[in-house]
Amino acid sequence: MPNTPLLSVRQLSCEREDRLLFTHLAFDLQAGDILQIKGPNGSGKTSLLRILAGLLPYAEGELYWQGEALHPGEPSFLSQLLFIGHAPGIKAELTPIENLLWYQDMHQGADQHAVIQALTRIGLGQFLDVPAYSLSAGQQRRIALARIYLSAHTLWILDEPFTAIDVQGVADLEQCIQAHAAQGGSVILTSHHALDTLAGLKVLTLGQAMEEVPHA
Amino acid sequence: MYFASFADFLSMQGHGIYVWASYALGLVLILANLLVPIWRTRRLRQRLQRRLQSTAAPAKELNS
Amino acid sequence: MHKTNTTSLAQAVGVCIRREFLLLVRRPSDLLNPLLFFALVSLLFPLGISPTEAILQPVASGVVWVAALLATLLSLDSLFRQDLLDGSLEQLLLTPHPLSVLVMAKVGVHWLMTAIPLILMAPVLGAMLYLPTQAQGVLMLALLLGTPVLILVGAIGAALTVSLRKTGVLLTLMVLPLYIPVLIFGTSAVHAAAQDLPADGQLAFLGAILSLTLVLAPLGISAALKVSVRQ
């Protein structure tokens, strides 16, 4: 097939605490797509992201990555995935640099300079050597978000990336997401933030079919 | 019958207390493992039927 | 499309070891508590039974081993909990590297930082309980072979109960029965050495249990972590 979708989901249903969050969910994600998951709180947005990342078992459905069936924890998939969830994943005793260096070394390797640059870009320039426990929750979350600037992963799954970021930071992050999509990567994110300015944006509201958003 | 009389059967030359105690415990455990699930299933079915008939009550999760 | 060159496993393990080391060094109380507990339990026995050598000397190896067992179990309770709470445990699952190897790095550093001081302390407590000096060496060797098993098996229990808020007795109930072979061979090794008998049979057994646990436990720990995180 000319372009197998990067990620395709078929008949996915998810049950949490015996409450049926969504059922028969199906969509395809092409390279270059930016998919925004919308829906009221508790409609299963985070659960869907965690299922795609392989962090949550699902009752029924199939997931395909580049055409092949995707099993949770598949190394070939994980080496292409950047997942930033609700919990920042930051060790409080380590400094932002140490935290970020750990992530880069676990995935694609990075040098100290690039890490410092990313942290400064996200607004943590003065807190490079401060242990994370003395930073605010928002700042800790930004350490995790700084991974976006350093990431060469194909698929980004971001859960509410724009919370705890100031206006200038949001614009910078949007521009980074747009560039990533332009280079053939794709992003799945949840956000209450309006993203209509992004090209290639698709919106999936849980409970309704996915629809293209005409580029403004 | 191995024993001469019923009394002899009960006393078993002094070992009766231990033998009968063991078999009593065996009976208790076997009955428990049979009656407890039966009773619980019956109770669950009744509560499920009552909830379904009423259908008004929200589908509260029954787990016992 | 992006050409992603993932870091090598050796590099990832090295980074994990460095991080664990940093974390433990920056939170020394976690290291100190098990050692204090170890000394305290050994102190209770003379008070509880009697201070005379005739009574303490034969039970010395048992007391030291039971205290070491409980101290290790105490240090394991919070092995993964903080990682789960701050989200780094699920990120560990999301790395392309095999989880069982990364977990070995973490548990290995934990053993190095908690069991080695314990092993160095054991002869002191042994002497306090009138353990003959010729048994001190075997005591340390037996502990050296036994504590990794205690920590690896205990880590499986810790991984299984990481998502529960309070686990205290549950972890002990699950894991202590599995410690019995180590306790039996460990104490009898020291006991034999105390009577100038060869203890290499028991030590060989501890070594066998250690090699079995080194091979199988990481699989158990990573499977348990995957069950606990994927909830």
Added chain:
Amino acid sequence: MKDTLLRWFHKWGSPKWFYDLSGRWMPWLAGLSLICLLVGSIWALAFAPMDYQQGNSFRIIYLHVPAAILAQSAYMLLAILGVITLVWRMKMTEILATACAPIGASMTFLALVTGSLWGVPTWGTWWIWDARLTSMLVLLFLYLGIMALQDAIRDPSSAARASAILAIVGVINIPIIKYSVEWWYTLHQPATFKLTEKPAMPMEMWLPLLMMLIGFYAFFAWSLLLRARHQVLIREQKTRWVTQLLDAKPATKSDPSESAKS
């Protein structure tokens, strides 16, 4: 042949199929276990000969040995169900494992108490650190550990998968524990008469034992199915087949969130 096995495997995997099938098997199991246990115990108590050394307390062997065998095979079953649960994620094996643990635990307890009661006339006390009794005590703690873990985790399938891992770790450790306790017993206890060692048994002794063993296994299967059916009803209470099963009138308007999970 392979696909029929797979199809059978998957059929058993669906709770509805299990519920119907177990409904048909249970009467037979009930009959078999009642007959065997009744005849077996009467035979053992009244007709089997006394042991020349231990006297009538020997009759407890007809209860102690089947319970001990059942205790260990139930743990093996727990481990096997655990492997299937972890590898194939089958809901039914989760349910069967949850149902199996309490029965195994009560059989271990029965074996433990009958073992010590049996020992009283010969040892003079109700507990000595006999190798087999101690291993039985450890097995009881292994069961209690599994049941405590199953109880502690809220989500039923995570609880089943977590206790499956503990069961597998436990089953690997059982031979090691048994050997080390055996070795420890011979080290400290000079080889006195090992009470629980079965002396060579003549025909009229092991026939009732065989009968009791069959009875115990049938009872085990019966109780397992009973507990499993109860678990099935709990976990499938929202499905259509359970609603029909309860032959209650389904809600007037079709319930939108109704999902016919097979």
